[in-house]
Structure formats: C-alpha cells, structure tokens
Amino acid sequence: MSHSKPKFESLKAHEISEGQVQFRKVSVPPHRFTPLKKTWMEIYTPIYETMKIDIRMNVKTRKVELKTRSDTPDISHLQKCADFVHAFMLGFDVVDAVALLRMDELYVDSFEIKDVKTLRGEHLSRAIGRLSGKGGKTKFAIENATKTRIVIADSKIHILGSFINIKVARDSLCSLILGSPAGKVYSKLRAVSARIAERF
Numbered sequence: 001m002s003h004s005k006p007k008f009e010s011l012k013a014h015e016i017s018e019g020q021v022q023f024r025k026v027s028v029p030p031h032r033f034t035p036l037k038k039t040w041m042e043i044y045t046p047i048y049e050t051m052k053i054d055i056r057m058n059v060k061t062r063k064v065e066l067k068t069r070s071d072t073p074d075i076s077h078l079q080k081c082a083d084f085v086h087a088f089m090l091g092f093d094v095v096d097a098v099a100l101l102r103m104d105e106l107y108v109d110s111f112e113i114k115d116v117k118t119l120r121g122e123h124l125s126r127a128i129g130r131l132s133g134k135g136g137k138t139k140f141a142i143e144n145a146t147k148t149r150i151v152i153a154d155s156k157i158h159i160l161g162s163f164i165n166i167k168v169a170r171d172s173l174c175s176l177i178l179g180s181p182a183g184k185v186y187s188k189l190r191a192v193s194a195r196i197a198e199r200f
Helices: 031-049 077-089 121-132 134-146 164-179 180-199
Strands: 023-027 053-058 062-069 104-112 149-153 156-162
Touching: 023 077, 023 180, 031 077, 031 104, 031 121, 053 077, 053 104, 062 156, 077 156, 121 134, 121 156, 134 149, 134 164, 134 180, 156 164, 164 180
Parallel strands: none
Antiparallel strands: 023 062, 053 062, 104 156, 149 156
C-alpha cells in the first residue's frame, strides 16, 4: 500500500510575511539602460502577468524595483524575478534569462579571468579572444555542448545553466584561459557531454 505524500499548497507571499510587502531591488548598470528600455515589455510581462510580482523602473535611483502583491501565488517568485532581472543586467538575452522564472534548477555562476590566472595587458586580451574564438565560434561550441549560455564581459564571465552543466562549461573556459588549444578543449567537451547525456 503506497502512502501518498501530503500535499501542501505553497504559501502565498502575504501569508508568509503576515501581509507585509516584500521587496527586491536590482541595479541597472549604465550600459544596460538602453537595452532595458528596448526590451522592457518582454521583462515586464512575464514578471507582472505570470509571476504576479509588481515591477517598476526607478529612473532616479537607476534600479528595477520588484515587490509582492496580495495575489502573488508563491513567495519564491520574488527571488526568481530578481534573478531574472539580474541575469539580464549581466548581459544575458531576455529569451535565455527568462528560463530562470520557469526552471528551478537553473542559476547563474560568475567568475573572473584573474581567479583562474593572473594575466595583464596583451595576454589578458588574447585570453578573452581565445574564449570567444573567431566570430564567437568557441563560446558557441561550449554553449551548445553544455546547454548553457555564456556572457563574456571584459574579464568577467557569467554562465547560465544547471549546476552540472555550468561546471563543465567553466572547466572548458578555464582550460582555454590557461592556454589549452581550442581543439583539445572541444574533444574533451564532447567526451564529457556524452557522459552527461548517458547519465540523464
């Protein structure tokens, strides 16, 4: 005889915080201000309509402000929306970042080239070039093999994906930073992503 698990309805945001409104604020870096204006409705609609979170742009403080409403179905929506907006500010496209609202196992991992190896001047710009490859080919190959999205912003790298896939993508990027030739990184990637595919 199988015992069915008790099913608890997720608490509405205002039930958890006893009617208190919960807030999150996300800063808008100067270079993301124009892209944000252009894609505002694509960001606003899923947050306001689907997640039932209020969102507004505070032009004075240059922050996107999010807050719960009485009909916010789940308190976790607020953090998910903040993560989505933050991912957009890091440079991810809306179409990729919006997955953070829908899937629980996705997150963004960030690191800097100097965390991997101290490079300066010429060497640093060459390493950044190696990560993208000719016409973004290398970055694209890593994204495809690991089902991640990668943003390279100066010497900072942001990866959006699931825990295990981020790790594989990060390892490949680190190998490139440390000077491995792209060909070698590709073949290792193919082997690893085949193993992951078998497991899941």
